[in-house]
Amino acid sequence: MAITSVTSTGLTPSPRKQTLASSYLDFTTTDGSGADGWAQQYLPDLMEKEAEIFGNRTISGFLSQIGAEESMTADQVVWSEQGRLHLSYKDCTVSTNTITIVNEIGGHDSNSTHGIRPGDMLLVSDANATAQAFVVSVGADNVVVLPYKHANLAGVGIGSTGVSILVYGSEYVKGAVGRDGANEPTFQSYDNKPIIMKDKYEISGSDASQIGWVEVSGEDGQNGYLWYLKAEGDTRTRFTDYLEMSMIESVKATVSFSATEIGAQGVIGGTEGLFAAIEARGNQTTGVTGINASTDLAEFDAILAEFDKNGAIEENMMFVNRATSLAMDDMLASMNSYGAGGTSYGVFDNSEDMALNLGFSGFRRGSYDFYKSDWKYLNDLGTRGGMVDTVGAIRGVIIPAGVSSVYDQGLGKNLKRPFLHTRYRASQTESRRLKTWVTGSVGAVTSDLDAMEVHYLTERCLVVQGANNFMLMN
Secondary structure, three states: OOOOOOOOOOOOOOOOOOOOHHHOOOOOOOOOOOOOOOOOOOOOOOOOEOOOOOOOOOOOOHHHHHOEEEEEOOOOEEEEEEOOOOOEEEEEEEEOOEEEOOEEOOOOOOOOOOOOOOOEEEEEEOOOOEEEEEEEEEOOOEEEEEEOOOOOHHHHOOOOOOEEEEEEEEOOOOOOOOOOOOOOOOEEEEEEOOEEEEEEEEEEHHHHOOOOOOEEEOOOOOEEOOHHHHHHHHHHHHHHHHHHHHHHHOOEOOOOOOHHHHOOOOOOOEOOOHHHHHHHHOEEEOOOOOOOOOOOOHHHHHHHHHHHOOOOOOEEEEEEOHHHHHHHHHHHHHOOOOOOOOOOOOOOOOOOOOOOOOOOOEEEEOOEEEEEEEOHHHHOOOOHHHOOOOOOOOOEEEEEOOEEEEEEOOOOEEEEEEOEEEEEEEOOOOEOOOEEEEEEOOOOOOOOOOEEEEEEEEEEEEEEOOHHHOEEEO
């Protein structure tokens, strides 16, 4: 009988008084050879708890603070916003006493016939002069006027371009017959479509039943020595962040994707996010001294002037990045005459035993209140804080507080809603706000797959009402 001996490659005795890699268990290789790692002569001091070096890594919470969520049952959400009450027009041209209307900012669509009628009194102005005039006749895109104090508008000093006009009343002679025509209120209709978002986490049955030696924890509340709990929780948290990030960053597609390009039939058209809505229908400021931040009140005075032209909503929330937040603190501190030495920089009646507050949470300027908050999304290196586009960088956003009244075409009535709210698809039998389900043979068996698959799905879009009251800080 022959005996075949097996040479041990894991433990090799050494006749010499030396510490060799071949004499000890190697925890870093599977064959114990130590070729890819180092030999552990002594038991390591094991720190079981996973170090949370990035703090709370999630950035969600912005929309939940300032908006609301509502369900819908359609593929599209449509809403209308009221037009301005008074009739005013800008960028008009003048030839003698004929004013050609170019760009309308009043209560009517600029592509339709204007609302000025014979007998109206107009305020006509440009960069040099202002005059009152009487409307003699009107055309499809022009009006003929008579200035009250001069033979023509040129005599008043009105130029030929860049002229603005405003209807401020009417005048008729005694016994005049009625009014010519009537003006109907107009509105602007907007729409947005939801997008379907998906994600998935997968782990084999063997790995799900294996305990680890690292104690894990995460933002989603998972903890213990099962690593898949950590991985699944991180996937869920990341998907939750995507719910908010997509509502902020998304844009509507202006090009069509073919089935060959996207690998499936259907339409990939995007959706209008917060930044895109403000860029299209709202206001933007680039600051007085560049993209870092303003160093005085000049930028805010310009912002106030713009808000005065729109809804003039008193309370506004500012969500800004770190550089802008600190610059605002410095600006507000400079307004304090006792702040030159840094002793009264936000906390008054300071003592040597009191912590000095070097920040401001808000301020009032004119008739407006601004409440400032740091926005982690703009600061975190893993999100927009890591983007390198300094030219198009976003410093923050100013969002009005409160609600607006709009006509909901789906419900057929006027409703008061937050200026910012998310719509998700839902019915009596199906809610796609945040849908999660588990498949596979781990835990509850749904298939013969030797793994656990956790699926995530949502279908939603953002509704930005009254974007003319928002301000994007570039």
